[in-house]
Amino acid sequence: QVQLVESGGGLVQAGGSLRLSCAASGAIFGIKTMNWYRQAPGNQRELVATITSGGVTNYADSVKGRFTSSRDNAKSTLYYLQMNSLKPEDTARYYCNAVVVVASATLYEDDFWGQGTQVTVSS
16 A cells, blocks of 8 residues: 655666665655665665654665765655765665555554665676
8 A cells, every 4th residue: 555666776887876766655644764775685684774754864884974865855755865986885776665654544654665776886
């Protein structure tokens, strides 16, 4: 009943930039938190960035100062992950994960995942 769709991944050279988008749709009363994770082959899924409904952000040490998580000013269900100064070790599949208050007869909280978008950084 809630769908998340990521876009914006691709191949970029080291030092380059990409902006990922995560569009949420469906039975959404509100989004409490939007998280960005990544997973490289053979590695565990890693939390990269978080933004709360109040706009508070947190980042993994490995991306701090290079990545910025934000929400679209006009569309509250559209989120971005701006990635600058990309490194080969940033290569992974990136996922958005939302903690959502679901709009139903009784409001409840649940979390949802997108299908991911591949980011590849060449050296």
